[in-house]
Amino acid sequence: MRLVFVHGINNEKNTIESIEKEWWGAISKSWKQIGLTPKPKPVINVAYYGKILAEATNSGNDQAIEMGPSETSxxxxxxxxxxxxxxAGVTQEDIYATADRRGIPRTAVEQGVPHEGWVIAFADILEDIFPDKGKFIAKHFLNQAAAYINDKALSAKIDKTVKTQIFGSLPDPAIVIAHSLGTVVTYRLLSNEQQADRNISLFVTLGSPLSVKMFKPILPAKGKLPNPPIDKWINGRHKEDFVTLNKAITKESIGFDGVIDITDIVNPDSDKHSIVQYLGSPAISRAIYDELEF
Incomplete structure (x- = not known):
């Protein structure tokens, strides 16, 4: 059995090696802390698309963001x-006031007029409005998630990259652990009929935005949990993790029941979206421990 890690936002400075070390370190440290007998390190495959996403959302990118549907958007x-x-309780007047202070045209807020850096500017506005929860999230998640959800070519490139890195001819069974935007990427792949012959004994989503309604249009329509390939799915969410909007993954949001919702997340860090804190939470690490076989 192998482990699969699929990262989320803000990983352009990481590498496959650093992600493997950090994630496995958090899991194995938690096992030790809760008194579990250590298990040997399994084969680990890491999906990495951080630089692709960062390049597409760089403020110097001269490509305009299209706000309306088109062949590419x-x-x-x-x-x-x-x-x-x-x-977050942000009003239109809050948006206007911040836009005026930043010198951003109101038309860019009112109509979503496409121009260079539009999404980044909007994220900066939100960052000013709710710095307690959004200082990190608005700058990175909203910016990068908006690019992924909006740009058909970008999402196709990322999906293909991840598919090659963690599936392809690699053996099963596997435990797949995905974080943040990576949960969207991974679920899109696993719910595709091309992966129906795979054996994913456990799918772990952490800090996932899959319950956010605007992701639903880019997800395959499913009336039941895709089994195969997913035997069991657990979703860990901290109630103060803004990315999740404090929403469980349910039939209403994704089209089916069966996703086990875990909110018993131990996280003393100010960043409630931290992957290290998610993996270090006993409820999550224990679920991985119980499933991992050699």
Whole structure:
């Protein structure tokens, strides 16, 4: 049995090696802390798309963000950002005031007029409005998630990259652990009929935005949990992790029941979206321990 790690936002400075070391370190440290007999390190495959995503969302990118549907754009970026703004209690007047102070044209906020750096500018506005929860999230998650959800070519490139790195001819069974935006990428792959012959004994999603309604249009329509390939799915979410909007992955959000919701996340860190804190939580690390076989 092998482990699969699929990272989320803000990983452009990491590498496959650093992610493997950090994630496995958090899991094995937690096992020791809760008194479990150590297990040997299994084969680990890491998906890495951080640089692809960062390059696409770099402020120096001269490509305009298309707000309406087209051959290259889904047109969902504005709605995604607005959904998070609404959840944070941000009013239109808050947006206007911050835009005026930053010298950003109101038309860029009112109509989503595509121009260089539009999504980044909007994320910066939200960062000012809710710094307690959004200082990190608005700058990275909203920016990178909006690019992934909006740019068809980008999402296809990332999906293909991840598929090659963690599936392809690699053996099963596997435990797949995904974080943040990586949960969206991974679920899109696992719910595709091309992966129906795989054996994923446990799918672990952490800090996932799969319950956010604006992701639903880019997910395959499913009326039941895709088994095969997923035998069991657990979703860990900290109630103060803004990425999840404090929503479980349910039939309403994804089309089926059966995802085990775990909110008993121990995280003393100020970053409630931290992958290290998620993997170090006993409820999560124990679930991985119980499933991992040699």
């Amino acid at each position: 889904t047109g969902y970026a504005l709605q995604l950002l607005s959904e998070y703004a609404e959840a």
